[in-house]
Amino acid sequence: MLAPYTSWQVGGPAEYFYLPDNLEQLRGALAFVKSKKLPLTIIGGGSNLLISDAGIEGLTICLKNISGILVSEARGHRWVVEALAGTSKSELLKIFLKQKLSPSVFLAGLPGEIGGGVVMNAGVGEKITPREFVEITDWIEVMRFDGAVERISSEKLKWNYRHCEGWQPGIIVKISLSWKNEPDDSILVQAKAANQVRLSRQPLDFPSCGSVFVNPTGHKAALLIDTCGLKGYTFGKAQVSLKHANFIVNLGGATSAEILAVIQHVQNVVKEKTDVELNTEVIKLGRW
Numbered sequence: 001m002l003a004p005y006t007s008w009q010v011g012g013p014a015e016y017f018y019l020p021d022n023l024e025q026l027r028g029a030l031a032f033v034k035s036k037k038l039p040l041t042i043i044g045g046g047s048n049l050l051i052s053d054a055g056i057e058g059l060t061i062c063l064k065n066i067s068g069i070l071v072s073e074a075r076g077h078r079w080v081v082e083a084l085a086g087t088s089k090s091e092l093l094k095i096f097l098k099q100k101l102s103p104s105v106f107l108a109g110l111p112g113e114i115g116g117g118v119v120m121n122a123g124v125g126e127k128i129t130p131r132e133f134v135e136i137t138d139w140i141e142v143m144r145f146d147g148a149v150e151r152i153s154s155e156k157l158k159w160n161y162r163h164c165e166g167w168q169p170g171i172i173v174k175i176s177l178s179w180k181n182e183p184d185d186s187i188l189v190q191a192k193a194a195n196q197v198r199l200s201r202q203p204l205d206f207p208s209c210g211s212v213f214v215n216p217t218g219h220k221a222a223l224l225i226d227t228c229g230l231k232g233y234t235f236g237k238a239q240v241s242l243k244h245a246n247f248i249v250n251l252g253g254a255t256s257a258e259i260l261a262v263i264q265h266v267q268n269v270v271k272e273k274t275d276v277e278l279n280t281e282v283i284k285l286g287r288w
């Protein structure tokens with residue numbers, strides 16, 4: 001079952017599942033996929049995924065063991081970090097905190113892995129600098145399906161709100177990130193405060209995937225959902241959080257189908273009452 005690999009704790013079985021420990025094993029898995037003509041699915045930290053109860057066909061690869069910081073050093077006026085894609089964002093946070101550098105503030109409390117952070121251009125809404133992965137990423141390395149690895153500089157990628165394109169097809173395996181090496185003694189306090197805000201606003205006592213819907217241009221998804229009276233809307237064990245209307249929480253034992261039913265209900269009601277369409281930030285995987 002894939003449920004333990006997702007922050008929502010839902011999702012059925014993978015037809016085949018593999019947790020490679022290094023890039024050679026990953027390359028071997030890609031050769032297997034090619035020889036058997038299997039569909040391939042990649043999961044990182046699983047903190048932005050809705051995996052179907054029916055599970056995923058073909059091979060699912062979880063990258064969490066392909067992790068580690070390879071470089072963390074000053075280069076000229078910048079502090080440079082190179083890491084494998086499965087390294088958790090919290091490891092990256094530790095480095096920037098130790099160096100007292102400002103990326104610590106937006107990274108504080110961000111779940112998932114660095115690779116997933118690039119794919120989703122993860123970040124925060126607050127007007128701080130930096131606030132998204134686009135601002136700290138210098139280059140990525142992508143393993144193509146034939147096993148070859150290609151380096152792509154950040155400028156060649158297309159970065160949008162919670163989305164990054166221009167690297168597919170393949171698997172992001174390594175990332176280089178950097179920021180101005182200008183330590184600021186107040187960074188620890190700022191990062192702690194950012195984490196406190198998260199704790200006070202988000203329903204972190206229940207499994208979730210963070211914000212379910214992208215903010216439509218000119219609107220806040222949470223405000224639209226709240227205004228439509230949907231906070232607390234429950235189907236089975238899935239509920240629009242009472243604390244944060246853009247979170248759907250698993251009250252314990254929810255199924256993916258229940259979560260999807262809540263997502264669709266919210267989209268329908270918001271469209272009907274406000275004429276605004278809500279698109280999901282969360283990524284649906286598997287057979288639906």
Ligand SMILES: Cc1cc2nc3c(=O)[nH]c(=O)nc-3n(C[C@H](O)[C@H](O)[C@H](O)COP(=O)(O)OP(=O)(O)OC[C@H]3O[C@@H](n4cnc5c(N)ncnc54)[C@H](O)[C@@H]3O)c2cc1C
Nearest residue numbers: 044045046047048112113115116117120122123172209210
């Ligand atoms: C409580 C909570 C709070 C959150 N708060 C925020 C927030 O403030 N801001 C924010 O932006 N997000 C937030 N999120 C969402 C989520 O943490 C981010 O989107 C995160 O960057 C996803 O990373 P991941 O490793 O978990 O990716 P996954 O969820 O595993 O995958 C996301 C997508 O990336 C693909 N993918 C992952 N790794 C790779 C790789 N190495 N190569 C190719 N494809 C890959 C997957 O196939 C999938 O399509 C929150 C989630 C939770 C649970």
